[in-house]
Amino acid sequence: MKKKIISGVLALMTGILLIGCGANTQTTSDNAQKVKADxxxxxxxxxxxxxxxxxxxxxxxxxxxxxxxxxxxxxxxxxxxxxxxxxxxxxxxxxxxxxxxxxxxxxxxxxxxxxxxxxxxxxxxxxxxxxxxxxxxxxxxxxxxxxxxxxxxxxxxxxxxxxxxxxxxxxxxxxxxxxxxxENKPKFEKLNKKNFVTGHAAFGYLCRDFGLTQKSVENLFGEGEPTPKQLEDLVKFCRESNIKTVFSESLASPKVSETLANEVGAKVVPILTLESKEDDKSYIESMRYNLDEIYKCLENE
Ligand SMILES: [Zn+2]
Incomplete structure (x- = not known):
């Protein structure tokens, strides 16, 4: 008898639970749809x-x-x-x-x-x-x-x-x-060296913020690889400015950046233009990475 009552109660509870679950599922999916539509x-x-x-x-x-x-x-x-x-x-x-x-x-x-x-x-x-x-x-x-x-x-x-x-x-x-x-403004102000070399002329506004100057392998619009004459000028600039790092962008002639770096004995370091999603870094993380790398490059030259 006792057993029967217990199983009856259990059946009843299970029923309630099932109803509860059913109702919940319904509400959740309604909400999800609503949120999506909203x-x-x-x-x-x-x-x-x-x-x-x-x-x-x-x-x-x-x-x-x-x-x-x-x-x-x-x-x-x-x-x-x-x-x-x-x-x-x-x-x-x-x-x-x-x-x-x-x-x-x-x-x-x-x-x-x-x-x-x-x-x-x-x-x-x-x-x-x-x-x-x-x-x-x-x-x-x-x-x-x-x-x-x-x-x-x-x-x-x-x-x-x-x-x-x-x-x-x-x-x-x-x-x-x-x-x-x-955090970066006073760091860059203290540096004597202000020039860096990158893939295409994407960092003009960053330079304006921090009093820096960029030279680039490609122009403002990432167009055309440099002519032999332009490359020669870049090599001359790198030698005169004792450039030890050439920044390379994955979407702007990374091979030319490498050639230039080899020519002047500099190392190649990736830099992020954020023009397209290339990795899982957030905007802030990418900018922090860029500023740290530019700082390291100027500090050591
Ligand atoms: Zn660009």
Whole structure:
């Protein structure tokens, strides 16, 4: 009899548990769907903007980057089907400063929909080199603050009800950018040597932040390998400036950087332009790596 009661109770409990589980599963999957539907869909042009947007949006947005991983963005030109993702996006964020010569195509695709097109470098002081505007704004920690603020303002406009969440994430990220800058500024000021040699002229804004000068194997747009004459000039520059490190970028003629380094007896050290996703480092980690490596190279020369 006792046994019967116990198994009856057990059966009853199991039943309740099953009902409970069933109900829970239902709710969880409903929530998951709801969250998914609630997430903003943001499309960005280049990888650093994905980093900035994800820092601020956290898990509240799905960020799609148009330029695929490991693709040199200066050579990128979207095909019509690449731009289709834009029609289902809540906003399109691009760099500006001439980085996306194809941005007019985006206008064509989404002009009839009310999808905001955001130029993230609005408010960044552009620098010129050889009469061209330097597009590599994101390699400056100071510019990264401005670009992230523009992105944050966009997210707030799209999703006003969680404004505080975006503000908080932005302030946290801004704090990280500022502390990395403040940590490095006095270090670079104390150095006598200010010149370094890299793959393509991507570090002009970083140089502006820290009072440095770059020489590069390729130009601002990562175009064309140097002519024999240009290479000869670089070799001369490296010898005169006693350059012991040549930075190499995986997407900009790493072979030429190697040749140059061999010629002048320098070592080759990788540097990160963040133009495309190459590894699992965050933006801050990549910038810390770059600044540490540039500092080591200048300190030892
Ligand atoms: Zn570049």
């Amino acid at each position: 997430k903003l869909k943001i499309t960005v042009s280049i990888y650093p903007l994905q980093e900035f947007t994800e820092e601020i949006a956290g898990d509240k947005a799905e960020v799609t980057c148009l330029v695929p991983n490991n693709v040199e963005p200066h050579d990128y030109e979207p095909k019509a089907q690449d731009l289709e993702v834009l029609t289902k996006s809540d906003a399109f964020i691009y760099n500006g400063l001439g980085m996306e010569s194809w941005v007019y195509k985006v206008n064509d695709v989404i002009k009839d929909k009310k999808i905001p097109i955001v130029e993230s470098t609005k408010g960044v002081e552009a620098r010129k080199e050889e009469n061209a505007i330097d597009p590599h704004s994101w390699l400056s920690l100071k510019n990264a603050e401005i670009q992230s603020e523009n992105i944050k303002n966009t997210l707030v406009k799209l999703d006003e009800k969680i404004k505080d969440y975006y503000e908080e994430n932005y302030n946290k990220f801004k704090g990280e950018l500022e502390s990395l800058y403040n």
